[in-house]
Amino acid sequence: QKEVEQDPGPLSVPEGAIVSLNCTYSNSAFQYFMWYRQYSRKGPELLMYTYSSGNKEDGRFTAQVDKSSKYISLFIRDSQPSDSATYLCAMRDNYGQNFVFGPGTRLSVLP
Amino acid sequence: KAGVTQTPRYLIKTRGQQVTLSCSPISGHRSVSWYQQTPGQGLQFLFEYFSETQRNKGNFPGRFSGRQFSNSRSEMNVSTLELGDSALYLCASSLAGEMYEKLFFGSGTQLSVL
Numbered sequence: 001q002k003e004v005e006q007d008p009g010p011l012s013v014p015e016g017a018i019v020s021l022n023c024t025y026s027n028s029a030f031q032y033f034m035w036y037r038q039y040s041r042k043g044p045e046l047l048m049y050t051y052s053s054g055n056k057e058d059g060r061f062t063a064q065v066d067k068s069s070k071y072i073s074l075f076i077r078d079s080q081p082s083d084s085a086t087y088l089c090a091m092r093d094n095y096g097q098n099f100v101f102g103p104g105t106r107l108s109v110l111p
Numbered sequence: 112k113a114g115v116t117q118t119p120r121y122l123i124k125t126r127g128q129q130v131t132l133s134c135s136p137i138s139g140h141r142s143v144s145w146y147q148q149t150p151g152q153g154l155q156f157l158f159e160y161f162s163e164t165q166r167n168k169g170n171f172p173g174r175f176s177g178r179q180f181s182n183s184r185s186e187m188n189v190s191t192l193e194l195g196d197s198a199l200y201l202c203a204s205s206l207a208g209e210m211y212e213k214l215f216f217g218s219g220t221q222l223s224v225l
Contacts, residue, residue, distance in 0.1 A: 031210075032210060032211055034213075034214070036216075041218075041221070042218050042219075043115070043117075043201050043216035043217050043218045043219050044154075044201070044216045045216070046213055046214065046215060046216075049211075049213060051211055088153075088154065090154075090214075092210065094210070097167060098144065098156040098159060098167050098169065099144075099156070099214060100156075101146075101153055101154035101155075102153070103153040104153060
């Protein structure tokens with residue numbers, strides 16, 4: 001079992017839909033969580049970061065962390081075709097070691 | 112503020128050759144990490160440098176090496192290339208590589224080994 005699992009997708013939704021992207025992890029030492037968006041042939045772009053359980057909102061994006069269930073989510077409201085990309089979750093343990101990434105979920109938002 | 116810059120963007124090499132990739136971090140950032148991204152394995156950590164010292168290393172063979180210069184720029188070297196080394200190599204920088212810092216990526220170098 002990998003340390004970080006992510007719904008592989010691909011996921012296709014109509015424009016304007018609410019998208020839910022999810023990651024589960026096995027290492028309870030993970031304390032810092034990030035979401036990245038990666039367009040084709042580009043490097044990952046940081047979207048959200050959080051280190052506490054609960055919700056964090058930024059515009060159309062909401063990051064949710066449930067440490068007791070070892071589960072994190074990214075919600076995208078009013079999805080746009082420009083949101084079509086691969087979304088990666090990343091996490092880091094409290095020893096400050098390197099980030100561990102999920103395999104990514106490919107999202108397509110159809111006009 | 113300029114982002115993380117990686118050169119070259121694309122490289123084509125043949126098996127057995129060696130390659131050097133370059134990364135310039137965001138100005139003021141002193142920690143540089145390297146990752147390999149492939150469709151099958153996703154993003155895998157190679158190593159991290161801080162103040163010219165390798166601080167952390169992933170599970171890759173010794174053919175993969177790196178270094179960091181006094182201006183925080185970093186290079187990654189792969190010797191005796193294998194077909195399986197074909198991947199997108201990503202460099203990321205952060206201020207000091209500490210726990211709750213944000214990690215910023217460059218656009219990567221796409222390496223193809225023939």
